[in-house]
Structures are given as structure tokens and as C-alpha cells.
Amino acid sequence: MFRLLSLEYKKFRKNSVVSILTLFYIILAPTLILVAKEIFKSTPDFLPSSNVFFEFPTVWDYMGYIGNWLTSFFLGFVVIYMVTSEVASKTMRQSIINGLNRKDYFLGKLYTILIFSVFATIIYIISTVIIGIVHTDGYDMELIMDSNWAPLRYFLMCMGYMSFALLIGFTMRKSGLAIFFYLVYVMMLEVVIRYLQVWAWPHEAMKWWPMNVIEDLMPNPFFRLGDQFIKNEYDFGLLLSDNGAMIGSAIYIALFLGIAWNSFNKRDI
Amino acid sequence: MSVLSIKNLTKSYGKVRALNNLNLEIEAGNIYGLLGPNGSGKTTTLGIILGILGKDNGTYEWFDGEYGNQHRMHIGAILETPNFYPYLDAVDNLDIVARIKNVKQSNFDEILEQVNLAHRKTSKFHSYSLGMKQRLAIAATLIGNPKVLIFDEPTNGLDPQGISEVRDVLTRVASNGNTVIMASHLLDEVEKICSHVAIIKDGVLRKTGQVGALLNNDAQVHIAAEDMLGLENMLLSLPYISNVVKRDHIIECNVSQDKNVSELNAKAFQEGLLLTHLVSKKQSLEDEFLEITKEL
Structure with a gap:
């Protein structure tokens, strides 16, 4: 594992695209909520106080939701780039020619997204705890830890987006096409499909589409507030339960990685 | 191995x-x-x-x-x-x-x-x-x-x-x-x-x-004389000459690799034939390659 990880590190440590995107993530993940605090001074009507964004335990949700967007965008792009740039420069095929077997090549990418997910989760935990401690009056450990497995959900969310990006990278291979499809699918296509499904067949199956399952690991906290209203309207809520989202994500991650491996292993390089 | x-x-x-x-x-x-x-x-x-x-x-x-x-x-x-x-x-x-x-x-x-x-x-x-x-x-x-x-x-x-x-x-x-x-x-x-x-x-x-x-190591020779018929008859009679082909004003033939082309010149002189053209060409891999890939 260490050999493959050090190989990936050696390949990309001087790559400006990977460095800039990762740096943006590292800077924005902990600070974006603080920037928002300065921009949006007034509290939304349905919230008792804007402090809810920064206090334990709700700070876990708001930081997680920001991380949701940042991960899907920056880290998703990084992973797609790390695969498709190797296709474009033919270093993927040269790695195999030089002696790396396909399994090790794939494992190198898998370990990389695993490490990215771990570090992203650590950034999430550290920045959330610091922001929460600074803004919460009378906090204690019980309150800090009242996160409903948020770090685990965040880790799974990172793995979910990045394994989907890995799948897109390995199957589409061309960076422009892969990034376009990834963006369109994550941002629009699945949302459109889900709403078409609700229109044709209003059933809670619409919650189990892959990006929705991954997004529901760290959903928009405002949706949680409105979910009861939706439940009354449709007999089912918009959001999956935390456990449902975790189990569903784990299944999708396995599926994405399995299909990506199958595609990479069987095709000519 | x-x-x-x-x-x-x-x-x-x-x-x-x-x-x-x-x-x-x-x-x-x-x-x-x-x-x-x-x-x-x-x-x-x-x-x-x-x-x-x-x-x-x-x-x-x-x-x-x-x-x-x-x-x-x-x-x-x-x-x-x-x-x-x-x-x-x-x-x-x-x-x-x-x-x-x-x-x-x-x-x-x-x-x-x-x-x-x-x-x-x-x-x-x-x-x-x-x-x-x-x-x-x-x-x-x-x-x-x-x-x-x-x-x-x-x-x-x-x-x-x-x-x-x-x-x-x-x-x-x-x-x-x-x-x-x-x-x-x-x-x-x-x-x-x-x-x-x-x-x-x-x-x-x-x-x-x-x-x-x-590679065929025989030298390929392009040869001509004023008396083309006499030259052709001489070439056909020599044991170390093969593949004699007459083309317009030149005869193409192969000279066995153990013979020197200059011997051919000397033999023609002995026979009273005045050579007007004598060029020796070694067969290259390119010739062989073109022959193999053309014939199929």
C-alpha cells in the first residue's frame, strides 16, 4: 500500500492542477462558513439565531453541507484529472508496460481516494471542532460529540463522490468529456431524473438514486427543517435517514469501484 | 533459451x-x-x-x-x-x-x-x-x-x-x-x-x-555488351551464374557469392566480348522485405 501511495504522490506532487484544486479545498473547507458569516449578517426568519450555523451540535451539519459541495467539486475533479491525465499522456499504459500490474495501478488510485477521504475528514473534524468551540457558550464533550456519526458520514461522502469520479474517469477516459458528464450528472441530470420520477411515480424510491444517497450523508440542513412538511404532503420525506444513507452509500461505493475496476481490467489501454 | x-x-x-x-x-x-x-x-x-x-x-x-x-x-x-x-x-x-x-x-x-x-x-x-x-x-x-x-x-x-x-x-x-x-x-x-x-x-x-x-548473398549484376547474344550465351554457360534475365539493353544475373564480379569481366574479355556496362549490386534487407511483402 505504501509503495503504491508513494508512487501516486511522486506522480502528482508537482502537478499544478492537482495542487491548486487540493489547496482550494483545504482553504475553503474550514473557512467558507466564516466567509458566509461575514456576508450574510441577517438570520433567516425560521432560525432562532444565526449562531446555529456555528454552534454545537448543528455546526457539524452546516460544515458537512459545505464540505459536500466542495468535495463533489474540487476532489471529484482531482480524481477525474488523476485518471484522465494519465490516459492522455499515455503514462497509464507506460506504467503497465514498465511492470505495474493492472490491479496495483487501480489500487494506487483507490488508496489515493482513501487517503484524500481520510484527510478531508480530518480537516472537517478539526475545523468543525474549532469553529464550534469558538462559537458555543458552555460546551462540553457530550455536546461536541453529539454529531450523529458525522465524521463517518463525511468520510463516506468523500469516498462516494471520489469513487464515482474514479468510475467516470476510468470509463470515459477523456478529461473534458469525463468532467462534463460528472458535473452534469452530479449537479443536474440526476436531479432532473428524480423529479421526473416523482412526477410519474411519486414513491420514496426516488431517494435511492446514487448522488442523492451520497448527498444525504451531509444534506442541506434547511431540508431537515422542511422534511416534515414534505412528509405530510407526499407520505415520505425528501431525505434518507443517516443509517439509510450510510448503508446505501457503502453499497454504491462498492458498485462504483467494482464497475471501474471491471472497465479498467477488461479494456485495451 | x-x-x-x-x-x-x-x-x-x-x-x-x-x-x-x-x-x-x-x-x-x-x-x-x-x-x-x-x-x-x-x-x-x-x-x-x-x-x-x-x-x-x-x-x-x-x-x-x-x-x-x-x-x-x-x-x-x-x-x-x-x-x-x-x-x-x-x-x-x-x-x-x-x-x-x-x-x-x-x-x-x-x-x-x-x-x-x-x-x-x-x-x-x-x-x-x-x-x-x-x-x-x-x-x-x-x-x-x-x-x-x-x-x-x-x-x-x-x-x-x-x-x-x-x-x-x-x-x-x-x-x-x-x-x-x-x-x-x-x-x-x-x-x-x-x-x-x-x-x-x-x-x-x-x-x-x-x-x-x-538475404540472398549472391551479388546481382547488371551487364551489357555490344554483342548481347554472345554475352547471354556466355552467361548461360557459366556454372556460377544464375537467374539470367534479359531486359531491353541490359542482362540481369546473379553471381555466386564465392566468385568475384571482376572474374566475369576477365571471362568476357577472354571470349572477345567488349562489355559496355557492368554494375554489381548486393541484395539488401529492403529488397528481401519488399519481395516478401509484395508476393503475398
């Missing part, structure tokens, strides 16, 4: 059959030239035996299966183009190759010296000329002292200067006693460097063997 044994290898791209039951044996220590016209299946063959292309049928085995799945660790290969990380310098790129091959090597100066790139070792790959890129690729193949070296069209796209540089490097590398497989269009080069050739056309092996044995 065989380093590579290919049996009945078949590969199709859609309806196009690139390889058709290809059989080939590569013996250790030889320098093989893999020849064939464009689209004959050379690169496909190399792609399959290097693990980047799948095969439809057939088998291939490296080193008699001695290294199992690790066989590519003992091969240094360039396929089509030099493939490196454009934003890394020569040393970083070679370091990646060394890590893949599990070779502990921290100093690449010696290898870079061999390909005359030591002075540009800290330049990024994208800033290299095509010739320098090709030389770096050759340097990468030498990492770990592999048992087999494979070069696919190593001088493709290079200017005369680049071709000359790469030719020098290849000649040096080939003289180190490694098994070398070189696919090339430059038949003159293959003839100079290679000990063996394999000629492929339409995915089928047409001919293989030692370069010397493949």
Missing part, C-alpha cells in the same frame, strides 16, 4: 483482423528486427505481449513462465511514443519508472549519460525535443538492467539529427548483450543492428531467421 514464445495469437479490432494465428519464438541474446508494412500487426503484437492490449485467442509466454506475473519487471519497453509526465523532469520521471520496477536507484546520472541527457536532467519533459524525449525513453528502458528491451519505431518522427542520435544510442544498447526486439521501418538500420528478423504481414508471420540467412 527462449525468452518469448508466441503461439497462435489472434486479435481483431471489430471486423479487422490485426493478428491471425501469429507464431513467433524469440531466443535469448539475439537482436530481433520486427518488420512489416503499416498495419501489419507489429504494434498490436507488442501491445499484447506487454499487457496493454487484450488478445482474442492464442497464448504467449515470457521467460518460460519463470517470473509468473512479474515478467514485465524484466523488460524495458517503448511502445510508439515516449510516455512520461510532462510536468516532471528527467530524474523524477526515471524515479517513477524505478519505483514501478522496485529498483532502488537514487542516481540516474549514469543512465542519462548513456543517452547524452545528463546536461538536461532537471529540465521538464515537455521542454524536450522529440529526439531528447526518445532518448529519455531509451534511458527508462535501461532501468533495472532488464533482460529484454523492446523498441517500437524508435526513430519515428525524428529529424536526421535525432535519428542519428537515437541510432547511436540503440547501437550501444544493443551491443550490451541484451535480447532486443525492435520494430522499425528503417530496414537499413535493422540490417545493421539486428541479428535476426521476423517479417509480419496481415497479422501473419511470413518469414523469420538470421539476417544473413534471410
Whole structure:
């Protein structure tokens, strides 16, 4: 594992695209909520106080939701780039020619997204705890830890987006096409499909589409507030339960990685 | 000892059959030239035996299966183009190759010296000329002292200067006693460097063997005299002359390799024939290649 990880590190440590995107993530993940605090001074009507964004335990949700967007965008792009740039420069095929077997090549990418997910989760935990401690009056450990497995959900969310990006990278291979499809699918296509499904067949199956399952690991906290209203309207809520989202994500991650491996292993390089 | 044994290898791209039951044996220590016209299946063959292309049928085995799945660790290969990380310098790129091959090597100066790139070792790959890129690729193949070296069209796209540089490097590398497989269009080069050739056309092996044995070593002579009929009769009577063909005002024939063409001149003089034209031509690999690939 260490050999493959050090190989990936050696390949990309001087790559400006990977460095800039990762740096943006590292800077924005902990600070974006603080920037928002300065921009949006007034509290939304349905919230008792804007402090809810920064206090334990709700700070876990708001930081997680920001991380949701940042991960899907920056880290998703990084992973797609790390695969498709190797296709474009033919270093993927040269790695195999030089002696790396396909399994090790794939494992190198898998370990990389695993490490990215771990570090992203650590950034999430550290920045959330610091922001929460600074803004919460009378906090204690019980309150800090009242996160409903948020770090685990965040880790799974990172793995979910990045394994989907890995799948897109390995199957589409061309960076422009892969990034376009990834963006369109994550941002629009699945949302459109889900709403078409609700229109044709209003059933809670619409919650189990892959990006929705991954997004529901760290959903928009405002949706949680409105979910009861939706439940009354449709007999089912918009959001999956935390456990449902975790189990569903784990299944999708396995599926994405399995299909990506199958595609990479069987095709000519 | 065989380093590579290919049996009945078949590969199709859609309806196009690139390889058709290809059989080939590569013996250790030889320098093989893999020849064939464009689209004959050379690169496909190399792609399959290097693990980047799948095969439809057939088998291939490296080193008699001695290294199992690790066989590519003992091969240094360039396929089509030099493939490196454009934003890394020569040393970083070679370091990646060394890590893949599990070779502990921290100093690449010696290898870079061999390909005359030591002075540009800290330049990024994208800033290299095509010739320098090709030389770096050759340097990468030498990492770990592999048992087999494979070069696919190593001088493709290079200017005369680049071709000359790469030719020098290849000649040096080939003289180190490694098994070398070189696919090339430059038949003159293959003839100079290679000990063996394999000629492929339409995915089928047409001919293989030692370069010397493949070439007809008889000298081909173009000869003419004022008395063409007398000359023809003389040639037909000589035991060391074969393939006498009359064309317009010239007769083509082969002179046995143990005879000197000047003896033919002396014989004609003795017979009272005044030669007006006498040109000797040694058959080249190019002639043989064109003959083999044309006749099929």
C-alpha cells in the first residue's frame, strides 16, 4: 500500500492542477462558513439565531453541507484529472508496460481516494471542532460529540463522490468529456431524473438514486427543517435517514469501484 | 533459451483482423528486427505481449513462465511514443519508472549519460525535443538492467539529427548483450543492428531467421555488351551464374557469392566480348522485405 501511495504522490506532487484544486479545498473547507458569516449578517426568519450555523451540535451539519459541495467539486475533479491525465499522456499504459500490474495501478488510485477521504475528514473534524468551540457558550464533550456519526458520514461522502469520479474517469477516459458528464450528472441530470420520477411515480424510491444517497450523508440542513412538511404532503420525506444513507452509500461505493475496476481490467489501454 | 514464445495469437479490432494465428519464438541474446508494412500487426503484437492490449485467442509466454506475473519487471519497453509526465523532469520521471520496477536507484546520472541527457536532467519533459524525449525513453528502458528491451519505431518522427542520435544510442544498447526486439521501418538500420528478423504481414508471420540467412548473398549484376547474344550465351554457360534475365539493353544475373564480379569481366574479355556496362549490386534487407511483402 505504501509503495503504491508513494508512487501516486511522486506522480502528482508537482502537478499544478492537482495542487491548486487540493489547496482550494483545504482553504475553503474550514473557512467558507466564516466567509458566509461575514456576508450574510441577517438570520433567516425560521432560525432562532444565526449562531446555529456555528454552534454545537448543528455546526457539524452546516460544515458537512459545505464540505459536500466542495468535495463533489474540487476532489471529484482531482480524481477525474488523476485518471484522465494519465490516459492522455499515455503514462497509464507506460506504467503497465514498465511492470505495474493492472490491479496495483487501480489500487494506487483507490488508496489515493482513501487517503484524500481520510484527510478531508480530518480537516472537517478539526475545523468543525474549532469553529464550534469558538462559537458555543458552555460546551462540553457530550455536546461536541453529539454529531450523529458525522465524521463517518463525511468520510463516506468523500469516498462516494471520489469513487464515482474514479468510475467516470476510468470509463470515459477523456478529461473534458469525463468532467462534463460528472458535473452534469452530479449537479443536474440526476436531479432532473428524480423529479421526473416523482412526477410519474411519486414513491420514496426516488431517494435511492446514487448522488442523492451520497448527498444525504451531509444534506442541506434547511431540508431537515422542511422534511416534515414534505412528509405530510407526499407520505415520505425528501431525505434518507443517516443509517439509510450510510448503508446505501457503502453499497454504491462498492458498485462504483467494482464497475471501474471491471472497465479498467477488461479494456485495451 | 527462449525468452518469448508466441503461439497462435489472434486479435481483431471489430471486423479487422490485426493478428491471425501469429507464431513467433524469440531466443535469448539475439537482436530481433520486427518488420512489416503499416498495419501489419507489429504494434498490436507488442501491445499484447506487454499487457496493454487484450488478445482474442492464442497464448504467449515470457521467460518460460519463470517470473509468473512479474515478467514485465524484466523488460524495458517503448511502445510508439515516449510516455512520461510532462510536468516532471528527467530524474523524477526515471524515479517513477524505478519505483514501478522496485529498483532502488537514487542516481540516474549514469543512465542519462548513456543517452547524452545528463546536461538536461532537471529540465521538464515537455521542454524536450522529440529526439531528447526518445532518448529519455531509451534511458527508462535501461532501468533495472532488464533482460529484454523492446523498441517500437524508435526513430519515428525524428529529424536526421535525432535519428542519428537515437541510432547511436540503440547501437550501444544493443551491443550490451541484451535480447532486443525492435520494430522499425528503417530496414537499413535493422540490417545493421539486428541479428535476426521476423517479417509480419496481415497479422501473419511470413518469414523469420538470421539476417544473413534471410538475404540472398549472391551479388546481382547488371551487364551489357555490344554483342548481347554472345554475352547471354556466355552467361548461360557459366556454372556460377544464375537467374539470367534479359531486359531491353541490359542482362540481369546473379553471381555466386564465392566468385568475384571482376572474374566475369576477365571471362568476357577472354571470349572477345567488349562489355559496355557492368554494375554489381548486393541484395539488401529492403529488397528481401519488399519481395516478401509484395508476393503475398
